[in-house]
Amino acid sequence: MTPAVARFRNILDFTLAAMLRRKGKNLLLLSMFTLVISVFASILLFTHSLRHEAGLILKEAPEIIIQRLVAGRHDLIPLELGDRVSALPGVQMVTPRLWGYYFDPSTSATYTLVVPPTGQVPEGTVRIGVGVGRSRRVFPGKSLAMQGYDGKEHRFEIGELIPEESELVSSDLVIISAQDFRSLFSYPKGYATDLAVTVANPREISTVALKITESLPNTRVVTRNDMVNTYQSLFNWRSGVMALIFVSTLLSFAVFAWDRATGLSAEERRETGILKAIGWETSDILLMKLCEGAIISLLSFLGGCILAWVHIHYFWGSLFGSFLKGWSTLYPYFRLAPVLDLFQMSVLFMLTVPPYIAAILIPSWRAASMDPDTVMREP
Numbered sequence: 001m002t003p004a005v006a007r008f009r010n011i012l013d014f015t016l017a018a019m020l021r022r023k024g025k026n027l028l029l030l031s032m033f034t035l036v037i038s039v040f041a042s043i044l045l046f047t048h049s050l051r052h053e054a055g056l057i058l059k060e061a062p063e064i065i066i067q068r069l070v071a072g073r074h075d076l077i078p079l080e081l082g083d084r085v086s087a088l089p090g091v092q093m094v095t096p097r098l099w100g101y102y103f104d105p106s107t108s109a110t111y112t113l114v115v116p117p118t119g120q121v122p123e124g125t126v127r128i129g130v131g132v133g134r135s136r137r138v139f140p141g142k143s144l145a146m147q148g149y150d151g152k153e154h155r156f157e158i159g160e161l162i163p164e165e166s167e168l169v170s171s172d173l174v175i176i177s178a179q180d181f182r183s184l185f186s187y188p189k190g191y192a193t194d195l196a197v198t199v200a201n202p203r204e205i206s207t208v209a210l211k212i213t214e215s216l217p218n219t220r221v222v223t224r225n226d227m228v229n230t231y232q233s234l235f236n237w238r239s240g241v242m243a244l245i246f247v248s249t250l251l252s253f254a255v256f257a258w259d260r261a262t263g264l265s266a267e268e269r270r271e272t273g274i275l276k277a278i279g280w281e282t283s284d285i286l287l288m289k290l291c292e293g294a295i296i297s298l299l300s301f302l303g304g305c306i307l308a309w310v311h312i313h314y315f316w317g318s319l320f321g322s323f324l325k326g327w328s329t330l331y332p333y334f335r336l337a338p339v340l341d342l343f344q345m346s347v348l349f350m351l352t353v354p355p356y357i358a359a360i361l362i363p364s365w366r367a368a369s370m371d372p373d374t375v376m377r378e379p
Contacts, residue, residue: 011291
């Protein structure tokens, strides 16, 4: 063992022994630091995981969606407009889509009714999300009653539940046939909710979208990238609000760190003076304090990240998940897989660990630079 390694080992042993002598204070500090980091790490993990999931889901979204606007509001679109869009260069296929929302007074929940573009649902039968079945207390083999726009009650046999693996997007979903959809909502023939456009060359999506806008000025053209950017902005905004709510915790820790930077306790100054008196160099004392700060800050950062991971993966982000997921009554119960963003974690590390270590080293350097006799005589 080289002298440098032996010196570092001895200093580390002394540091651990000194921390154990003040274990109550250090445990309180460790718990506070860990809590602060876990809160912000949870927000970062939850938001980034939602953005990741939304990106994966929107990969299957239509390349272009056309919505008709009347007085600035979304309205039903005539099917003949699809023929005009199909004639545009670069358009491979135009598919009418039928979907809408149904408010259920008995549960105060809003369901999303969708007619599948491929694969038919037998008339009189529906497939429902787990959230719908849970709120209405129904299961396959039972019937789902909904009041139509004609004032009559419509009953549909529940064919199956949509698998829980897809509950993030299907908790409030009701998949229904086109005939039943039009009957329930008194939907006029020859109209659709919107049009989904498939482009022959994906690199020409923006060009085709511009052509559609010029050809149909009374429509709103939404590309897949527009939807992705909207979700990204939404989750960024929500995470920012949550960060502001918990910023008071960070400010409290900042005040504590500043208090550490303004000076050591009488016991710590006396300990520094004794060490100087028995022959310790200033560099030895700074190395000891560096080890102390690194142990506390690194353990807090690691513990905070682990707590955040457990909070998101096993408790579904229950602390603030309802706010970040949205307003719907049917909150999806899903196990969100945390996705690490190394850049965000690095920023969190730089904003918490180095400032705390500096808050310890600065007053330690001041005390170590003073005369040992003067330090030990201080009250």
